[in-house]
Amino acid sequence: MAETMKTSLEGMVCPVPLQHQERIVQGHGSGGKLMHDLIAKYFVAAWDNPMLNAGNDASVIATQGAARMAVSTDAHVVTPLFFPGGDIGRLAVCGTVNDVAMLGARPLYLTASFILEEGLEIATLEKVVASMHAAAQEAGVQIVAGDTKVVGKGMADGMYISTTGVGLLAEDTRIHGAAAQPGDLVIVSGSLGDHGIAVLAARGELGFDTDLESDVAPLNRLIAEMLEASQNIHVLRDPTRGGLATTLNEIARQSKAGIVVKESALPIKPAVDAACELLGFDPLYIANEGKLVAVVGREDGERVLEAMRKHKYGKDAALIGEVVAEPAGRVLMQTLIGSHRLVDELMGELLPRIC
């Protein structure tokens, strides 16, 4: 950069905000860029290894035998603990089952550790544990080990659950975030933003009632159907925190390709759309807990869509876009009125607009 430009920028004393390098802020857990930067700078840098560095929802590890294993771990915090469509227990099982399944692996076993706040009602714990059991049965996995710690009143928000999952990968399965290729089709398994808006509503933060339910669900059986229908699935990823926009940006960046989505093709429920309009949110950045994005070879697009639509968690599956060569690492949207715009990833915390 030219020397003169540097000088003029030093003259510009627009106050530079803290880069939040000294303390954790809420935005570090948002699923957006702030979180990715934290992970890259502090975790990946310290633990540097090829499996972690691949940057997928789960890691593939080689074992002594012939089989390859997928492993993933996820901590779950949510307020309130129970919300329409789910609870922290179902979330803790589905979140990890889905992360393992997104590599195309068959999830088999989970472990769970609990951090419980002093004063939590045993009846609440019982309900959560039963919900975990039901979700595990639905997914066909077993919870085989656990741990419990109790912290003082006020040191946790009811309970936190961390789960780790392992699954087996078929020998020829190579599904990961860097595998999208120009020409591939981009499919989403159903409506976007239901979980995030349902949880906001359950917190009483919307100021109005909605019938929306969280979409939290185990997607491994849906994925098994998809893999049955096609050998040509390149990427699977669940757009949780940070929403579809952030997930598509991750895939574009990892695959060094561009993604173009059609605004008119995005499945968004009217209630989610309306809540977002009112609050100044964009549904593309709202969390989902029972949806997946699939990047599929063009010739298999219809076959995969058809298989998805037969499954209860994929019945609203939609073709939303395609992978292009350029601009690499970027996501573009063809708007309702036919123009194009950039779709950026979430930065820090999702904030409602003032007016």
Next chain:
Amino acid sequence: MKYVAEFRDAELVKRSAELIRAEVSRPWTLMEICGGQTHAILRYGIDELLPEEIELVHGPGCPVCVTPLEQIDKALALAALPNVIFTSYGDMLRVPGSGRDLFSVRAAGGDVRVVYSPLDAVRIASENPDKEVVFFAIGFETTAPANAMSVYQAARLGLKNFSVLVSHVRVPPAMHAILGGEHNRVQGFLAAGHVCAVMGYWEYPPIAARYHTPIAVTGFEPLDLLRGVLDVVKLLEAGEVRVVNSYGRAVTFQGNRPAQDLINKVFQVCDRKWRGIGNIPMSGWGLRPEYAAFDAERRFDVSAIQSEESPICVAGQILQGQLKPPQCPAFGTLCTPQHPLGATMVSSEGACAAYYHYNKADLLSEVKHG
């Protein structure tokens, strides 16, 4: 969605753009005053649809961007006090003061809460009688009625632990400042429809006449924006100077009288500093003396905090429409939403953030298949 999807109809949008094309005979520079409109223009790519003779420049209508540094520093000081619950619209949390933002105050232990309505702050005050609850009352005419209502309600409830840090701004004095400025390029205005829904547009005919600049009261959906552009272009081409209402489904000449009455009951016009622009006479609202008990600056003695910004920050020129965001040497390189150098890159209504999020022109032309 009713009353939204209809105004995003692709076919009608194309036809509207053609109508504008048919009217234009020479270059015109129009300003949309409101940051919400700037975002809609870039989000839908409306600038791509307009004939090249029409240049849209972006106005100072981002309440977060123009809130002066010293008010933010006062907010940070208040939010850090041990017995205070500091409540704010979400946008303000990310805006930097002198070295800190509300996120960092919260991370350091301050009780900072995002509210969707100022009445939520009143509720928090009544539920926490042993705490002091402060609401950051910022914004244009759009947020003023609800902010006034919070003070009015708190007074009626007899709440002694609720106060507001006021930094309200008004659009018409800013239009005077822009049109009367020595570098003004604006030939026609798209007035902010949501502001006019509250205030009406009776304040605008004298502005149009004084600066010989036609004004169209304009909405926020693609068809609304194109209708506003079309109406202003028609006036400019005909050499007519008038105010037209291009957002009739939401705006009347008189506006929302009960809302205006409430504003006038609680607030009075005062001078106000605008971040990046400077002091604009009569451009703000402050609490009336009879509501002085709810003034956080008096209750907590932060009025002595004074902060100065450099007069050469380009955010000021961007807020006045003299520069476009990509013309700033730092845009998109040193200054991004992740590492903002100015408030215009921070707020969801700031012009720089809108350009960054939606419209990296260099990328948009590069879509290549396979």
